[in-house]
Amino acid sequence: MKFMRLGFICTVFWVNAALAVSVTQRAGNNFRTAANNQEFTLNKNNVNPEHFGLLRTYDFNAKVETQPLVLENGAGADDLVIVTTMKNEVIGINARTNDTVYKVKLGPEISSQDMDMWKHTPTWGISATPIIDPASNTLFVASWQKKNNDNRFRDYWVYALNPLNGSQKSKPVRIFGQSQEGNGCWFNDAGATYRQNNQTKQYVYPKMRAGLALTANNGLVMAFAANGESYQGGRKNPHGFVVAFDTRALLGQPGFSKNAAIFCASAFNSWGAGIWQAGGAPVTEDDMVYVATSNGTSNNGDVDLAESMIKLRFKPSVGGARPELQKVDFYKAFLDERVAKSKCLWQDNDSEVSCGRAGAGSAGADWDFGAAGPMLVPGSRLLLQGTKDGIIYSLDKFQLGQNDRFNQLLSKPPLVATYYGGGTAENWDRVQHLNRSLPCPAAGNSDHGWFVPCGDPENNKMHHIHSLALAQRDETGGVVYVWGENSRLKSYNFSTQDGNLPTFRAEADDLASVGVESPGGMPGGLLMVSGKPSTTTGFAHAIDFDSAIVWAVFSKFGDANKEFAEGQLIAYDAATMLPGNKLQRLFRTGDDNNGGLGKMSRMIPPVVANGKVYVMIYRVGTSDCTVPDNQLPVCSQLKVYGLK
Template sequence: MNLSAVGFLGAVLAICWAVDAQAVSITQRAGNNFRTAANNREFVLNKSNVNANDFGLLRIHDFNAKVETQPLVVEKGAGSDDLVIITTMKNEVIGINARTNARVYDVKLGPEISSQDMDMWKHTPTWGISATPIIDPATDTLYVAAWLKKDDDNRFRDYWIFALNPLNGSRKAEPVRIFGQSQEGNGCWFNDAGAVYRQNNQTRQYVYPKLRAGLALTENHGLVLAFAANGESLMGGRKNPHGFVVAYDTRGLLGRDGVSRQPAMFCATSFNGWGAGIWHAGGAPVTEGDMIYVATSNGTSNNGDVDLAESMIKLRFVPGSGGARPLLEKVDYYKAFLDERKSGGGCLWRDNNSEVSCGRGGVGSAAADWDFGAAGPMLVPGSSLLLQGTKDGIIYSLDKFNLGKNDRFNQLLSKPPLVASYYGGDLNQNWDRAQHLNRSLPCPASGHSDHGWFMPCGDPENNKMHHIHALALAQRNQTGGIVYVWGENSRLKSYNFSTLDGELPTFRAEGEDMASVGYESPGGMPGGLLMLSGKPSASSTFPHAIDFGSAILWSVYSKFGDANKEFAEGQLVAYDATGIEQGKRMKRLFRTGDDNNGGLGKMSRMIPPVVANGRVYVMIYRVNTDDCTVPDNQLKVCSQLKVYGLR
């Protein structure tokens, strides 16, 4: 099937609509470029047939590798059947017939890395494709970023961009190695282990970034990759990792004459700063037109507009002309908070003299882990509202036209936040809690006004950090809808959310199931990972609106344990997305296990369920199975795809 010939990319949904008007392709992380995690072209599954009698497990597919990326689905990409595309940490791209379970193709892009030197919890035996790829229906191209071992030496590593045919995995152009210097003049380099920098007669290797966030596309030919800041110091590397945004002109990647194959590069911290990694719990950057939105995490964040840790950053992709390198222009930013003043010993390397923040003080040498970018951002279609879920249990609401820069209190939010992981039901209680108990909302501090410092307002109750790693939106029309969130150690919660000025968010209802039962906070990652499905709205012509009568909220969540540090028992659950029962509870339609059993298996860390054309695709881990081969002396961890549908 030729995607561009028989379908088109919805201008804002970024979902490939196929020949059958009642079918859909899922071509990127969270379903669309706004990251609403909503598919409003689901005509098979509904509230009447998703139940224990009619709905259940159809088939499984085992992989001899760990999978850390979301499945993609090409409607009728395998003849008359859907094609499911899976990428693995062994740098494999695998196409599977969704009906027969047969492999259509299996392509290996290059040698994977034995990753124990950069795996804190020692349960990721190899490193390869770790970010969800993306399909560009305009050119029928699957873009994949793979991390390859170089010259059979595990110490030397390169990131490469591959442009593939999504239907058979064949190459459409020669791959491109990611390498270069950032364009802000701040001295940041992105490179492999062979590149060094000399300073004060010392040779230092630049750090290895990690690619976790999914790939994204702009409407002006930009392929966007957002890298995390990894603390690896193999071969004497620097101790100050940086978060990067890297963007290519897709026309150059496909070999078009006169278009550069070099990347635009934005570094989120200065050469003498560190951090600002872009994790997004695997979620892709938000894109709209030529604009890109990313949320950064721990690092240096208190020297003006240069070090942008714990920030929302707005960038513009500018294609190069006449063969010149493209650009990433910084348009705006918002700093969520400034951490306690701490620098010098225990913060940065010894020769650092700048006065910079080092993360939340008081927990370890590098302080606590309060990632603003714990979830990926979500842009409410048709509005100026940008939502961001964080590790402090707050959904920030920002104005995309005026993010606020350093004025983090007076222009803190475009609307009061949703304090999702604390208590629902009383907006005033939530707002008071956010202002007085949560350290993420800072206030001017006496004694530091001459330096422009802000100190956090109080501590979270009992030091609880209910991390948020995913959001979803059921849009009623252009004026708003329902926002869903499932934080750690909490229940699924839903909030009425309006895009109109003066209309405050209100608690709506919550689910029955508790994430990470018996696991004390902070901990129990990731809570619930979400996706919505339903038919298009019959009452609204807004293209993003979903039919509330058919809307289902799907989630994979950690029933028992922590899916980040260990292997958690997972569960797949489906809720009526819009109905409210007695006690402001959401009606559960289906789940894979009872109260004492997750029923799904070992939950994949950050992969949400994918719903398309009557099927639900869920990834899990397989641990210590005989058919799972890994490097010597490493834990056997591979993955399995579970496919659910109508029996």
């Protein structure tokens, strides 16, 4: 069995004579395109119920919330699948024999009664997808652990491991420190404690979901939100953080600081701006880092950057000094808190998309600009971002616009990804004006009923976006795929050239979360594209559209966030359009009345590599799944699909 090694930094492919490659990071590459253009086994002729199906499974005695990684020839002549769990385990699996190559426990997991809103995540440990650095052959993992084996206090540690056997290359490093902006934020603030039942506990915990990333200049980048996401005041406030280490220090090389560069996205007395990104890792390019933030304080100029795209520069350790994260630029999509009328574009701030979106007296509405991870179109200046308001924003990485959100036009009109079914007559003029503040349509106005951006999102069509994928044709563009909640998979022709607007291409018939009213039905579809490299262009990221397939795991029935949803693995022809602008389905695991996959994992996309498709699901209530404190037994299972 052979697997892909998808891009480090510039999406460079390491390919041997047998075309075996490895998956080393979330979404396949640092651009987060979720595309593998080195798939030579699976194609449109053999991905069908007759030739393609389930090959094997592997059960875990813990919940898994991270994407599997695959290392070519990592188990002798066989390939190695690396999975991390919420019990702080790193597990290597022989991809051919299904045997456990190694199982390493990094530290005590946390019992999560105080931070499990839906009561189905019994423990917290490794919750962010690790990353393999090909240059040093190192697996970097962030592990959340009890402090001194006391569940009242928690610490994050960074491990540098040998991916072949899980052994430690150097001592782990604790993540702790003050941010570098002078705004008073502390990561894992030891002073933010309170007393409950005569016991002292930490008040706010940094909480990590976004995958790890690497810069081209020895930076290991991590992004955090917090367990509590509402305003509390002073030392008790939650904050979004970007933390970066010099990888040479983590490997124990002398002359480099083991202290972390820490960027806080909101001020000490502000709150929020957490970085979740549905598990997606930050985008990195050279020494630049891009992250998208969510709810919180966003009224205070360039200090409070909730609901924003933030561009940072990683500056490595020099002469033993602490590395830095330098703020370069930002785009503030909208204001998430009530502000004075004089600070809004119009006096009636209820009529503005970008001002006063929260209700009076509210700490903020649940809009989450950072609902998906950002995606940078390779070879271009275009940065795409999927949000909870059902829109894909297109930004210019060289000029994000900062606070000038009304007059600084987007680099492309935003794509109405989940409100509108498509067709040739989409109202681009209306969409293009979104960024310049769009008055709410009159109640009952059917002409504009497909897009209602104002007011409380709970009462509007909030088809959240949690995943994007790109099939790139050449330097001039390609096709963008998105599958929002309660919606269908949609595709858009997307150009990197000025003046060429996006156009709707095609959509699928399959609907996510059948019978679940919006909002709800999380997460929609989680996507990946596979195919052979293009033979018509020398552009490294281009894919052969004659072989390209779009893969998705989606919630067929139910909501995978608040409950357990019946999932389905499905594959579509990425390029061929049927009459009526429809995508052609090649394979699915169930019929119209059955998902056929099992209980889908909330935010883990499928991994496609050299003839195999790796899908993670939940196992609920099984006898071999042990959890603490009489909590609901929830563990995971890896399903491997391929040619029969």
